[in-house]
Amino acid sequence: MNKLLSATILSSTFFLMNHSYALTIENPTNGSAIGTWGGGWVTSIYGQTIKLTDRQYNKLDNFTFYLGTTPNSSPISFDAYIYKWDSTSNKIVGNAVFEQKNLLATTNNTNFTPITVNTENTKLESNQDYVIFLSSLDYSLNPSLYWRTGEAIDGDFVFLNASSFSDVIDDSWSFWLNYDLAYILNLSQWLSAQDTIASMQNNILGLNQLFTIQANALENSLSQKCSYFNNDNFCVSFSANYAQANNSSDIDATSGIVNVAYKINQNFYVGGSLEQIVSDVHYSDVSYRQTAPDVSVYTGWNQNDNTEGLNAHIAYRYSNGKVDIKRDQIASAEAGQGRSDLITSAWYASLGNTFNTQNKALVTPYIAVRYSDIERKAYTENLSNNVTTPLSYDDLNRKTTTAIVGVEAVTTLTPKVNISGTVGYENDLDKKFSNYSATGVDGLTPLDFNDGYKNNRLFLSTGLDYNFAKNQNIGLNISYRESAFTPSAVTSASIVYQTSF
Numbered sequence: 001m002n003k004l005l006s007a008t009i010l011s012s013t014f015f016l017m018n019h020s021y022a023l024t025i026e027n028p029t030n031g032s033a034i035g036t037w038g039g040g041w042v043t044s045i046y047g048q049t050i051k052l053t054d055r056q057y058n059k060l061d062n063f064t065f066y067l068g069t070t071p072n073s074s075p076i077s078f079d080a081y082i083y084k085w086d087s088t089s090n091k092i093v094g095n096a097v098f099e100q101k102n103l104l105a106t107t108n109n110t111n112f113t114p115i116t117v118n119t120e121n122t123k124l125e126s127n128q129d130y131v132i133f134l135s136s137l138d139y140s141l142n143p144s145l146y147w148r149t150g151e152a153i154d155g156d157f158v159f160l161n162a163s164s165f166s167d168v169i170d171d172s173w174s175f176w177l178n179y180d181l182a183y184i185l186n187l188s189q190w191l192s193a194q195d196t197i198a199s200m201q202n203n204i205l206g207l208n209q210l211f212t213i214q215a216n217a218l219e220n221s222l223s224q225k226c227s228y229f230n231n232d233n234f235c236v237s238f239s240a241n242y243a244q245a246n247n248s249s250d251i252d253a254t255s256g257i258v259n260v261a262y263k264i265n266q267n268f269y270v271g272g273s274l275e276q277i278v279s280d281v282h283y284s285d286v287s288y289r290q291t292a293p294d295v296s297v298y299t300g301w302n303q304n305d306n307t308e309g310l311n312a313h314i315a316y317r318y319s320n321g322k323v324d325i326k327r328d329q330i331a332s333a334e335a336g337q338g339r340s341d342l343i344t345s346a347w348y349a350s351l352g353n354t355f356n357t358q359n360k361a362l363v364t365p366y367i368a369v370r371y372s373d374i375e376r377k378a379y380t381e382n383l384s385n386n387v388t389t390p391l392s393y394d395d396l397n398r399k400t401t402t403a404i405v406g407v408e409a410v411t412t413l414t415p416k417v418n419i420s421g422t423v424g425y426e427n428d429l430d431k432k433f434s435n436y437s438a439t440g441v442d443g444l445t446p447l448d449f450n451d452g453y454k455n456n457r458l459f460l461s462t463g464l465d466y467n468f469a470k471n472q473n474i475g476l477n478i479s480y481r482e483s484a485f486t487p488s489a490v491t492s493a494s495i496v497y498q499t500s501f
Contacts, residue, residue: 023187024185025050027180027181029149029150030179032149033149034147036145037146037147039145040136042144042161043159046147046157046159047131047132048132048133048156048183049085049155049156050131050132051127057187058187058190060186061118062186067107067112067147068111069107076104076105076136077102077139078105078135080133080135082124084131089172090174090175097124100117124187149180157175157181158173158175159173159174159176191389191441199327200391200436203327207323208449209283213252213253213281215484218319218374221257221275223348223368224259225313227269228500229263229500230471235261235262235271235498236258237259238497239256242493243255243490244491246489255275255277255278257273258273267304270298272297275293276290276293277290285325285328289321291320294317294318299313300312309353311364318343320341322339324338325338334388336381337381340378340379341377342376343375345373348368350366350369360411361411362410363409364408365405366408367403369401371400371402372398375396376396378392393437398432398433401431403426406425408422422460422461422462424458424459425457427457454488455484459480459482460479461479462479464476465496472497474497
């Protein structure tokens with residue numbers, strides 16, 4: 001092997017540059033060169049050994065060496081390889097980690113040309129020795145080339161006078177003590193699909209809890225109405241409501257509700273309500289904040305003036321808020337954070353028949369159908385210095401059509417105190433659920449967002465109201481509703497003040 005030294009040797013430094021998207025390791029030239037390589041009769045194998053110590057950046061995107069030719073040279077052909085390296089025996093180990101054959105490059109015959117090889121996201125293990133090398137075997141028509149050298153760093157410039165590739169595998173290589181090759185390694189994070197899926201899995205419970213709280217608010221509001229009418233045919237109510245999932249204050253919501261209704265005649269009424277959550281709903285790195293009060297509108301009909309007989313009720317509810325989702329870092333998986341819209345809408349229609357049981361209670365058996373749609377819109381996590389590969393999530397929704405049967409009863413304890421109760425049962429007739437899925441890391445598979453689905457559910461409620469003044473009423477209501485998903489149930493309590501003018 002011939003060696004060419006320039007007249008002036010420039011000082012060089014080992015650079016480690018951490019960018020938002022990658023890590024670049026560079027050993028710049030020291031102003032010297034070494035040769036010769038190729039040409040069919042000189043050294044056919046030149047390479048550089050390396051060892052990565054940063055576990056976060058261990059995906060090699062490409063590497064660069066610097067080659068120069070003699071005058072009047074033609075384009076060169078070569079093969080590129082990466083193998084594990086045994087520094088004790090100076091041999092390659094095992095099978096190729098990366099190989100690319102029949103590569104072409106044109107070099108400048110006066111200046112050194114950077115030869116960059118894309119390595120197709122090759123994963124390298126931390127604290128493992130590797131050798132990156134180019135081979136001119138089988139390319140006897142190549143010209144002889146010189147390589148730029150850099151200062152000696154952690155690793156070695158290694159070479160082999162091989163006549164076949166079996167020599168490359170079996171023989172011990174030689175190494176140069178004075179300096180290494182000049183090179184550039186461009187690396188990025190290797191994000192394991194398994195680790196990333198595990199980091200996504202942690203958010204499923206929080207989103208399930210949020211969906212359940214939203215479903216409970218939706219289902220309770222659709223059957224509610226302001227019904228304390230006076231001669232002016234108006235009714236106004238103010239409510240404070242508290243809902244708690246699975247008897248745990250870890251996931252709860254407190255809201256205020258304003259409900260207004262107008263009686264068009266003795267048989268028809270229309271109304272609407274606004275509900276505002278007082279504070280954010282938060283659980284397991286998932287937070288929800290309303291952007292505007294939830295809106296409900298409804299209308300109803302009674303067959304008779306005294307509310308006995310057939311009756312019908314139709315309602316619609318819509319809500320829109322922002323949900324913030326924080327994904328934890330797990331092993332190789334990056335942390336992530338993003339914001340999306342959470343939209344809830346539902347229709348409800350019921351038909352009942354109210355009858356008086358010996359002047360002791362008004363009992364109303366009824367049937368109903370409800371269509372609901374809870375959807376977290378698609379979003380992409382924020383890009384930052386700590387998040388180089390944000391995930392993009394697909395829409396996540398639950399659409400259900402539900403049949404409901406129930407019985408309501410109201411009885412008078414005293415002339416001013418009434419007690420009420422409801423028991424019901426619901427069954428989903430149709431359901432369309434999406435999985436929890438994202439893109440951004442190779443190998444991600446959709447996660448089951450609907451595990452443990454419960455098709456049949458029970459709900460109960462009881463209430464006590466007191467007519468404490470003319471046209472004024474205050475009541476306490478408690479409800480229990482089984483959920484189709486985790487958590488398994490939601491308990492709610494509300495204080496309601498009604499009046500008419």
